[in-house]
Amino acid sequence: MRIVGFPLDVSNIHDERIINGQSIRRSLIQATLDLVQTGDAEPSAGAVAVIAGLSSRTLAQHFPNLSDLYTAAFELAVSRAFGADRPVDPAAPLANRITWLVTDRVRLFEEWLPLWSFADRVRGMAPAIGVGVARLRELLRQRLTVWFAAELEALDPEARLAGLDSLDRAFGLDSWMNLRERQRLSPMRASKTWRFTAETIVQQALAGSPRASTAA
Incomplete structure (x- = not known):
């Protein structure tokens, strides 16, 4: 996902105004994320400016609309969290x-709990965040096809789609949010519950796969 807040590579730029401008934007975006992580689901312009050590006027010059700042902060968070894939050994059990x-x-x-609350709170005033959330969900789904490629490829197309849908529900962010925020489970208990549930669903979702049958 493109990072709105960092549109230029300044490594080869020597114009101090451009460099300073990008530095200020980074500070404002990071300050927004810092506030979100503390539980502020809709940081005000004044609070962001204070945390960044800048004036509200400076913030307004770089982000005339708070929605642009919120979008840049969300996209930066996504890029940091999903920038690098964990290598997957498809031959592993x-x-x-x-x-x-x-x-x-x-x-x-768990790190994303406050960011998810932030996205849910401000997506109405920042439609681009709603689009970003949809892309995030799709990215999470696509990565499941990598983790379980061998099992999914062994299924016929209809079963593969149904299996992927089940995996997406089992390992999706909504599943974790349900355990943590609706059922109020501790991180440790939620983790154990989630793993048990996921293992059960995975075995059912991939029941037609020879590898899954062997693993079971």
Whole structure:
């Protein structure tokens, strides 16, 4: 996903005005994310300016609309969280891959709890964030096809789609949010519950796969 807040590579630019401008934008975007991480689901312009050590006037010069700042902050968070894929060994036992994926996503989704609340709160005033959320969901879904490529490829097209839908529900952000925010489980208990549920769903979703049958 393109990072709105960092549109230029300034490594070969010597114009101090451009360099300073990009530095200010970075500070404002980072200040927004810092506030979001503390639980502020809709940071005000004044709060962002204070955290960044800048004036509200400076913020307005770089981000005339708060929606642009919110979008830039969200896209930066996505780029940091999903910029690098964890290598997946397709030959590893299915049980191992389930464990690794649950571990990875527990860490990631726990970090994303305040960011998800932020996105849900401001997507009405920043439509681009709504688009970004949809892309994020698609990215998470696509990565499942990598983690479980061998099992999914062994299924016929209809079963493959149904299996991927089940995996997406099992390992999706909504599943983690349900355990943590609706059921109010602790991170440790939620992690254990999630893994048990995911293992059960995976075995059912990939029941037609020879590898899954062997792993079971």
